[in-house]
Amino acid sequence: MIKIAPSLLAADFSNLSGELRKVSDAGAEWLHLDVMDGAFVPNISFGVPVISSIRKHTDLFFDVHLMIERPLDYVEAFANAGADAITFHYESQSDPNATIDKIHALGKKAGISIKPGTPADVLFPLLPKLDLVLIMSVEPGFGGQAFLTSALPKIKAIRELAPNLPISVDGGINARTAELCREAGADVLVAGSYFFGASDPKAAADSLRR
Ligand SMILES: O=C(CO)[C@@H](O)[C@H](O)COP(=O)(O)O
Numbered sequence: 001m002i003k004i005a006p007s008l009l010a011a012d013f014s015n016l017s018g019e020l021r022k023v024s025d026a027g028a029e030w031l032h033l034d035v036m037d038g039a040f041v042p043n044i045s046f047g048v049p050v051i052s053s054i055r056k057h058t059d060l061f062f063d064v065h066l067m068i069e070r071p072l073d074y075v076e077a078f079a080n081a082g083a084d085a086i087t088f089h090y091e092s093q094s095d096p097n098a099t100i101d102k103i104h105a106l107g108k109k110a111g112i113s114i115k116p117g118t119p120a121d122v123l124f125p126l127l128p129k130l131d132l133v134l135i136m137s138v139e140p141g142f143g144g145q146a147f148l149t150s151a152l153p154k155i156k157a158i159r160e161l162a163p164n165l166p167i168s169v170d171g172g173i174n175a176r177t178a179e180l181c182r183e184a185g186a187d188v189l190v191a192g193s194y195f196f197g198a199s200d201p202k203a204a205a206d207s208l209r210r
């Protein structure tokens with residue numbers, strides 16, 4: 001079963017309730033929330049207050065993608081804000097095992113993401129502890145970039161080792177690249193500009209599943 005996770009980064013921030021309605025009306029299962037600290041990535045997005053505010057308006061599964069240098073210090077705040085899954089970067093400064101353990105102790109699903117330049121095998125020893133792997137198919141920091149095909153063999157390698165683990169792919173997803181990702185074994189498709197930039201977001205979401 002493919003899950004669609006529209007990325008709020010591409011939404012109209014002056015009309016978040018309307019944008020959330022687009023996500024549920026399109027039948028998307030998850031809402032992808034990109035948190036950027038201006039240090040781990042060269043961009044700043046939004047954080048705890050925005051997530052806890054929108055939590056009151058939707059029951060969507062909150063897939064929080066932390067692009068921050070010290071995730072271990074902040075996972076509790078994002079759990080309290082209403083995250084369902086918290087994904088941090090392998091390349092961050094926090095210890096992966098300690099961060100996964102803390103996310104689990106908070107009762108949330110734990111995910112790790114790798115940037116395009118990081119090989120998939122760094123994640124192999126962590127797979128049994130993880131609830132989600134997020135493969136970046138663009139350099140993290142900005143929406144609207146072109147899909148990097150180097151993500152595909154990483155998805156395949158993880159899928160071979162972990163047949164039932166949710167594998168998410170993030171960056172440059174559209175109907176064409178979604179098909180490549182599904183064939184490689186991804187089952188969660190994050191889409192920002194393709195979803196929120198569409199005149200018919202439901203048709204856009206449907207096109208990612210086919
Ligand atoms: O994490 C990120 C960017 O760092 C993504 O979640 C983007 O927000 C995806 O945007 P599109 O590439 O789909 O426009």
Ligand SMILES: [Fe+2]
Nearest residue numbers: 032034065170
């Ligand atoms: Fe993301």
